[in-house]
Amino acid sequence: MQDLIIATIPLLIALTISCFRYHLLEPHRLRLFTWFLMATFIVQTSGYFYSLAFKKSNHFIFNLYTLIEYTFYPYIFSKTVKAPFTKKLIKVALLGFVLFYIYQIFLRGQFFIYNSLTSNIGEFLTLICCLCYFADLLMDDELIVFFNTPMFWITTGIMFAAVGDFLYMSFFDYIVNNNLDPKGHIYSIMETALSIIEYGFFCIGFTCKKTWIKAN
Amino acid sequence: MDKSELILAICLVTLLVLLLTVFMLFMLFWQRAKSNRFINERETMKASFNEQLLKSQLEIQEQSFNTISMEIHDNVGQTLSVLKVQLNIMDQQDAMNKTLLAEAKQNVSKAMTDLRDIAKSLSSDRVQLSDLPDMVRHELQRINQTGIIQVSLNTVGDEQAIKNENKLILFRMIQEAFQNIIKHADATTVTVDFIYDTDNLKIEITDNGKGFDNQASTYKQHGLGLQNIVKRAAIIGGKAIVDSRIDIGTTITIITPYE
Numbered sequence: 099m100q101d102l103i104i105a106t107i108p109l110l111i112a113l114t115i116s117c118f119r120y121h122l123l124e125p126h127r128l129r130l131f132t133w134f135l136m137a138t139f140i141v142q143t144s145g146y147f148y149s150l151a152f153k154k155s156n157h158f159i160f161n162l163y164t165l166i167e168y169t170f171y172p173y174i175f176s177k178t179v180k181a182p183f184t185k186k187l188i189k190v191a192l193l194g195f196v197l198f199y200i201y202q203i204f205l206r207g208q209f210f211i212y213n214s215l216t217s218n219i220g221e222f223l224t225l226i227c228c229l230c231y232f233a234d235l236l237m238d239d240e241l242i243v244f245f246n247t248p249m250f251w252i253t254t255g256i257m258f259a260a261v262g263d264f265l266y267m268s269f270f271d272y273i274v275n276n277n278l279d280p281k282g283h284i285y286s287i288m289e290t291a292l293s294i295i296e297y298g299f300f301c302i303g304f305t306c307k308k309t310w311i312k313a314n
Numbered sequence: 315m316d317k318s319e320l321i322l323a324i325c326l327v328t329l330l331v332l333l334l335t336v337f338m339l340f341m342l343f344w345q346r347a348k349s350n351r352f353i354n355e356r357e358t359m360k361a362s363f364n365e366q367l368l369k370s371q372l373e374i375q376e377q378s379f380n381t382i383s384m385e386i387h388d389n390v391g392q393t394l395s396v397l398k399v400q401l402n403i404m405d406q407q408d409a410m411n412k413t414l415l416a417e418a419k420q421n422v423s424k425a426m427t428d429l430r431d432i433a434k435s436l437s438s439d440r441v442q443l444s445d446l447p448d449m450v451r452h453e454l455q456r457i458n459q460t461g462i463i464q465v466s467l468n469t470v471g472d473e474q475a476i477k478n479e480n481k482l483i484l485f486r487m488i489q490e491a492f493q494n495i496i497k498h499a500d501a502t503t504v505t506v507d508f509i510y511d512t513d514n515l516k517i518e519i520t521d522n523g524k525g526f527d528n529q530a531s532t533y534k535q536h537g538l539g540l541q542n543i544v545k546r547a548a549i550i551g552g553k554a555i556v557d558s559r560i561d562i563g564t565t566i567t568i569i570t571p572y573e
Contacts, residue, residue, distance in 0.1 A: 232342055241353050242346060254339060261335050265328045269320065278321045288328070 105290045108297035109139055115304045123304065127177050128248060131300070134170050138163070157212035164213070165199055168220025171256060175227035178249055179234045188227055195223050214270035221260045221267060228257040248303040255299030262292040359549070366549050367479050370486035377489060381456060382432050390428045397421040446476060447508050449485050454506070457492060464503045465492075471510030474572050480550045484517070484570060487543045487554070491519045491566050494539045499523025499564065514552070517568040525558045543568070 116123070116132040123129045141163045149156040169192060176188040202216045203209050231253050235242060244250045266273070266288060273279050400418045404411060444452075447469055454465040476484065488506070495501050501523030509516040540556050543566060547554035552570030 232338075236342060236345055236349070238349075239353070241350055241357075243350070244343060244346060257335060258332065261331050262328055265324050265331070269324055273321065273324075276317050278317060284321060284325065288325070 105286075105293045106139065106142055108294045108301075109135060109142070112297040112300040112304065113139060115301050119304050123248070127174060128252075128303075130170070130174065131252065131304075134166075135300075137166060141166075155210060158210050160212055161203055161209060161216075164217050164220055165196075165203075168195060168217075168224060171224045172227050175231055175253075179230055180238070181230075181234055184230045184234065188230065191223055191226070195220060214267050218264070218267050218270075221264050224256060225260045225264070228253050228260065246306055248306040251299045251303035251306065255296040255303070258299065259292045259296040262288065262295070363479075363549050366483060366546055370483045370546070374482065374486055374489065385428065385432055390425050390432070393421050393425045393428065397425070445473065446481050446484060447473065449481075450488055450506060450508075453489065453492065457496070457504075463496065463501055465506065466504075467506045467508070469508045469510070473508075474510055474515065476515065476570070476572060480570065483546050483550050484568065487546050487568060488517065488519065490539050490543055495519075495521045495523060495564075499525075501563065514569050514571055517570075518565060519568075520563060520565045522563045525560045525563050527560060528556070528558055540566075 113132070113135040116135060120129055120132055123131075141159055145156040145159040145163075148154070148159060172188050172192040172195070176185050176192065179185055179188065198219060199216050202213050231249070235244075235247075235250065266285060279285055397418055400414055400421065404414055404418070447467065451467055454467055457463055457465050492504070495504055499521050501521035504519065504521045507516075507518040507520075509518065544554045544556070547568055547570065550570055552568065554569075555567045556564065557567070558564035
């Protein structure tokens with residue numbers, strides 16, 4: 099319970115800020131983050147309480163969340179990047195991910211067992227999207243002030259979370275099978291730290307000054 | 315590697331990758347700041363170019379108005395006055411004076427030609443349609459007519475097109491150079507050379523006037539016209555070099571890229 103609370107506090111703070119600044123979030127697609135954070139919060143708490151109440155595996159909830167999380171990020175990036183080729187590339191990769199997810203989760207019947215491979219592929223896709231966005235920012239011929247660009251901070255948060263998670267998730271099955279992190283303490287510490295970093299950056303993004311809109 | 319060491323390795327590598335991410339973001343910040351500086355400089359230069367362009371346009375306009383006013387007063391006005399006198403004489407005479415009539419007709423034609431020339435020089439398309447040597451030639455004709463200075467123009471190499479905006483600024487620079495020569499140089503001859511190189515157009519304006527000391531403070535303090543020429547040359551991506559020798563004369567060299 100303590101872990102859940104600590105890991106959820108940054109998420110709740112980010113969600114609260116995004117709710118308060120909902121109408122100030124520009125461009126409008128940034129408002130989707132409020133709904134996404136809400137969904138994340140519901141998944142985190144329901145996953146915890148489901149296993150606590152029914153004494154059953156909550157893996158299917160997180161399998162479903164994998165689809166939500168790793169389709170949401172690429173969708174946002176496909177709308178944010180300016181280069182038409184990159185846009186197309188992200189859309190194609192997103193479609194590929196959805197097909198891979200359907201195959202892994204539904205066709206191979208792994209709905210009730212947490213599928214770390216799908217999550218890993220999703221994370222990798224997100225990382226690529228983040229890099230594409232940064233490349234886009236770097237190449238842009240207009241004046242860009244990062245301190246006034248919410249998406250820059252949000253992307254930074256997403257990237258830190260994806261990078262930090264990636265290696266552990268790559269070895270997830272191996273770690274579980276060999277009982278290398280028996281009580282999940284390392285994973286818990288890692289997730290808490292990454293959650294603080296990720297949602298901390300989200301908070302900066304949501305509270306960015308409005309001046310950049312005028313500049314645009 | 316021991317199985318238990320694997321988790322430690324994962325943590326360490328993750329930490330390393332996170333540090334690399336921080337470094338990458340730092341580099342991104344640094345590069346972006348550099349790009350922003352460059353964009354700002356470019357915008358400032360663009361604004362300065364536009365300002366100079368507008369200033370040049372206004373100055374050329376003012377110069378044209380002065381010239382036209384002089385032309386109307388000295389040529390058309392005089393011709394029409396003579397014509398009026400001739401018509402008065404004809405009015406007072408009983409018989410038709412054929413010679414006087416022919417002279418009057420000639421004066422009407424002259425006035426019409428002068429007016430046509432003025433109308434031509436008033437047209438705003440003139441600068442855009444004519445090329446730079448033609449514009450300068452027209453200006454030289456006007457100066458030659460004054461009889462104070464003899465001016466000649468030479469062109470070397472194949473003529474190449476210059477952007478209209480740059481053409482306007484170049485023309486104004488040449489005008490400025492002529493004004494300086496007329497006002498301060500005490501010169502009797504001026505030569506203008508248009509040299510078309512592979513990448514640049516070189517314009518050399520040489521006079522045989524009294525010249526001045528390049529290093530003297532008077533040039534720095536009072537040579538506003540010359541400083542304007544140098545400043546404008548930089549704005550269109552070129553340069554202007556002023557080389558003057560006392561009692562020998564002055565050469566202003568303007569070098570500008572075609573694009």
